[in-house]
Amino acid sequence: MINPLHIATFLSLHKTRHFTRTAEDLNMTQPGVTLHLQRLERELDVSLFARRGKTMELTPDGETFLRFARKQQKAEKELRDSLGEDSPFCGECRITCSGSMATRLYPALLQLQEHHRELRISLEAAPDATAVDLIKKNLMDLGLITSFIEDPQINITRIGHEELCLALPAHHTGVWADLLSLGYIDHPNGAHYASQVLEKNYPREFSGFADLPQKGYINQLSQILLPVSEGLGFTVLPESTVDLFPDQKRICKASLAVPCRETLYLITKKHRPLPNRYQLIRSCIDSLLSSGTAAPRETNR
Amino acid sequence: MINPLHIATFLSLHKTRHFTRTAEDLNMTQPGVTLHLQRLERELDVSLFARRGKTMELTPDGETFLRFARKQQKAEKELRDSLGEDSPFCGECRITCSGSMATRLYPALLQLQEHHRELRISLEAAPDATAVDLIKKNLMDLGLITSFIEDPQINITRIGHEELCLALPAHHTGVWADLLSLGYIDHPNGAHYASQVLEKNYPREFSGFADLPQKGYINQLSQILLPVSEGLGFTVLPESTVDLFPDQKRICKASLAVPCRETLYLITKKHRPLPNRYQLIRSCIDSLLSSGTAAPRETNR
DNA sequence: GATTTATCATAACAATATTTTATCAAATTA
DNA sequence: TAATTTGATAAAATATTGTTATGATAAATC
Numbered sequence: 301m302i303n304p305l306h307i308a309t310f311l312s313l314h315k316t317r318h319f320t321r322t323a324e325d326l327n328m329t330q331p332g333v334t335l336h337l338q339r340l341e342r343e344l345d346v347s348l349f350a351r352r353g354k355t356m357e358l359t360p361d362g363e364t365f366l367r368f369a370r371k372q373q374k375a376e377k378e379l380r381d382s383l384g385e386d387s388p389f390c391g392e393c394r395i396t397c398s399g400s401m402a403t404r405l406y407p408a409l410l411q412l413q414e415h416h417r418e419l420r421i422s423l424e425a426a427p428d429a430t431a432v433d434l435i436k437k438n439l440m441d442l443g444l445i446t447s448f449i450e451d452p453q454i455n456i457t458r459i460g461h462e463e464l465c466l467a468l469p470a471h472h473t474g475v476w477a478d479l480l481s482l483g484y485i486d487h488p489n490g491a492h493y494a495s496q497v498l499e500k501n502y503p504r505e506f507s508g509f510a511d512l513p514q515k516g517y518i519n520q521l522s523q524i525l526l527p528v529s530e531g532l533g534f535t536v537l538p539e540s541t542v543d544l545f546p547d548q549k550r551i552c553k554a555s556l557a558v559p560c561r562e563t564l565y566l567i568t569k570k571h572r573p574l575p576n577r578y579q580l581i582r583s584c585i586d587s588l589l590s591s592g593t594a595a596p597r598e599t600n601r
Numbered sequence: 602m603i604n605p606l607h608i609a610t611f612l613s614l615h616k617t618r619h620f621t622r623t624a625e626d627l628n629m630t631q632p633g634v635t636l637h638l639q640r641l642e643r644e645l646d647v648s649l650f651a652r653r654g655k656t657m658e659l660t661p662d663g664e665t666f667l668r669f670a671r672k673q674q675k676a677e678k679e680l681r682d683s684l685g686e687d688s689p690f691c692g693e694c695r696i697t698c699s700g701s702m703a704t705r706l707y708p709a710l711l712q713l714q715e716h717h718r719e720l721r722i723s724l725e726a727a728p729d730a731t732a733v734d735l736i737k738k739n740l741m742d743l744g745l746i747t748s749f750i751e752d753p754q755i756n757i758t759r760i761g762h763e764e765l766c767l768a769l770p771a772h773h774t775g776v777w778a779d780l781l782s783l784g785y786i787d788h789p790n791g792a793h794y795a796s797q798v799l800e801k802n803y804p805r806e807f808s809g810f811a812d813l814p815q816k817g818y819i820n821q822l823s824q825i826l827l828p829v830s831e832g833l834g835f836t837v838l839p840e841s842t843v844d845l846f847p848d849q850k851r852i853c854k855a856s857l858a859v860p861c862r863e864t865l866y867l868i869t870k871k872h873r874p875l876p877n878r879y880q881l882i883r884s885c886i887d888s889l890l891s892s893g894t895a896a897p898r899e900t901n902r
Numbered sequence: 903g904a905t906t907t908a909t910c911a912t913a914a915c916a917a918t919a920t921t922t923t924a925t926c927a928a929a930t931t932a
Numbered sequence: 933t934a935a936t937t938t939g940a941t942a943a944a945a946t947a948t949t950g951t952t953a954t955g956a957t958a959a960a961t962c
Contacts, residue, residue, distance in 0.1 A: 320939080376669075907959085909958080911957095912954085915951080917948105
C-alpha cells in the first residue's frame with residue numbers, strides 16, 4: 301500500500317525539484333525526503349525521477365504517478381469536505397412509501413427540490429413490508445407506512461391519516477346489490493382496503509373479501525381507476541389517489557356511513573439520527589398531510 | 602492523511618462485520634483492528650460504524666467513506682497495473698514535427714493505430730525550435746526536425762531527407778525573370794526554403810530573400826499552394842507537400858539544376874529511454890521516408 | 903433469569919518503522 | 933582547482949504501530 305506521506309513528499313519534490321527545499325516545505329530533514337522517495341520507488345518498483353547529478357525530472361512512470369497522486373489528494377480533500385458536514389439544504393433524501401402516497405408526495409418534494417437545488421430526492425414506492433425492510437437495511441432513511449409495526453430496530457410515529465374511499469363509476473350509488481353486480485377491481489392493497497371499508501359500512505352484507513366478485517387486477521396505481529371509469533367495476537383506494545384521477549366526470553365516490561381512514565406512520569431506523577436535511581422533508585410531509593385531509597380541494601384553486 | 606492500512610481494515614470490517622474475523626482476514630490481532638478503526642474515526646472525526654453491542658452497521662458517513670475507500674483501492678490497483686509495464690502495442694505516442702512532415706506522417710500513423718487500437722497517437726506540428734523545446738520539457742517524446750542542433754539534453758540522428766521543390770503555376774518554366782514577375786508566396790519556413798533553393802540554382806541572379814518580390818503570406822500548410830495554382834506567385838516547399846496538393850493540373854514543379862534536399866533529423870531526450878511502443882513509430886517513419894524519397898509515386902499505384 | 907460464551911475495548915509492553923543527526927560523496931560553481 | 937552546494941548513507945533516537953494480557957459487555961444457553 302502506498303504511504304500517503306510519500307505522496308505528499310513526491311508532490312513537493314515535483315514542485316520544488318529540490319530535496320532540501322522539500323524538506324523545509326514539509327518540516328522534515330533532507331535525509332527524510334531522500335528516504336521517502338526511495339521507499340516510494342522501491343514500493344512501486346519503478347523510478348519516478350530521472351536524477352542526473354543535480355537536475356531531476358519525471359520519468360514517464362513519474363508522470364503517471366503524478367496524475368495518480370493529484371487524483372488521490374483531490375479525492376481525499378473531497379472526502380473530508382463531505383464527511384461530518386450536515387447541511388439542512390443539500391444531500392440525498394431517501395424516502396419510501398406506498399405508491400398512492402408517492403403520487404401525492406412527489407410533486408411536493410420536487411417543488412422543495414426546486415428551491416434547494418442541492419437536494420437530491422430519491423423516492424421508492426413500496427409495500428409496507430418492503431419499506432420496513434429498506435429502512436432496516438439503511439437503503440432508505442425515511443418511510444411512510446399504513447400499518448403499525450413493532451420492531452426493535454424501528455422508530456415509528458403516527459403522523460396523519462388517509463381517508464379511504466369507495467370509488468364507483470359515475471352515477472352509481474353504492475348500494476350493496478350495485479357493488480355486487482359491478483364487481484371489484486383488485487390491486488396490491490385491494491383486499492386490505494376493501495375489507496376495512498366494507499366491513500364497517502356493510503356489516504351484514506359483507507362476508508369476507510373472498511366472497512366479493514372480482515372483475516380484474518392491476519398493480520399500476522395510476523391505472524386502477526381506468527376500469528372503474530369504464531363502468532367495469534368498483535374499488536377502494538385512498539381518497540387522494542381518487543382525487544388525482546384525470547377523468548373525474550366518469551367516476552364518483554360513494555358516501556360512506558362510517559368513514560374509514562388508514563393511519564399513516566412515519567418510520568426511521570432506531571439509533572440512526574436523521575441528517576438535518578430531513579427536517580425539510582418532514583415539514584413538507586406535515587403540511588401536505590394537514591392540508592390534504594383538512595381541505596383536500598384547497599390546493600386546487 | 603488517511604493511512605491506507607486503515608482503509609483495508611475498514612473494508613474488511615465492512616465485509617465481515619466482525620472485528621475478530623477481520624483480524625484473521627488481515628493477519629493481525631483483534632485489538633489491532635480496534636485500534637485501526639479508532640484511529641481512522643479519530644482522524645476523520647466522524648464515526649463510521651454505529652456499534653450497538655454486538656451488531657454494527659455503517660453510519661451515513663461510513664457509507665460515504667466506503668465509496669471513497671473502494672475508489673481509492675481501485676485507483677491504486679490501476680496505478681500498479683499501469684506502472685512499469687511497457688507494451689510495444691499500447692500507450693500514448695507523442696510526436697512533434699513540421700507541418701509538412703505532419704501532413705505526410707499522420708495518415709501512416711493513423712493506419713498504424715488502426716492495427717493497434719490501444720495505441721494513442723498525439724502529433725503536434727511545430728517549428729524546429731518549438732519541437733526541440735517540447736522534447737526538452739518532456740511534453741513530447743519524439744521529434745523530427747530539419748536543422749541540425751547540438752544540445753547536451755538532446756539525442757539527434759539523421760534519418761532521411763526531404764526534397765525541396767520550386768512550385769509554380771502550371772505552364773511556367775522557372776526562368777529567373779518569370780520568378781521575379783510572379784513573386785514569392787511566403788509561409789513560416791518560406792525564407793529558409795527559398796534561400797536554399799534559389800542560392801544554389803540561381804547563384805548569380807539571387808541576391809537574398811529580402812530582394813525577392815513578395816506576393817503574400819499564409820501559415821496554413823494546406824493552403825500555401827492555393828495562390829500558386831491561381832497564378833499569383835511561386836513558392837518553395839518540400840516535395841511531399843506539393844505532391845499532396847489536390848489540384849495538380851494547375852501547378853507544376855520547376856526542374857532544378859542543383860537539387861536541394863533538407864536533411865531530416867530525429868530527436869529524443871537524452872537519458873530518457875523511449876518506451877517500446879516507439880519502435881512501431883520508428884519503423885513507420887523509416888518506411889515512409891524510404892518509400893517517399895526513393896520512389897515517391899510508387900505508393901499511388 | 904443466572905451462567906456461560908463470544909466479542910469488542912483497554913492498558914502495558916514489545917516490535918517495528920520512521921525520522922534525525924552526523925557524515926560522506928558527488929556535482930556544480932567560483 | 934578549491935569551495936560550496938546538494939543528495940546519499942549509516943547509526944542512533946524517537947515515534948508509531950501492533951501484540952499480549954486482561955477486563956467489560958452483550959448475546960446465547962441452560
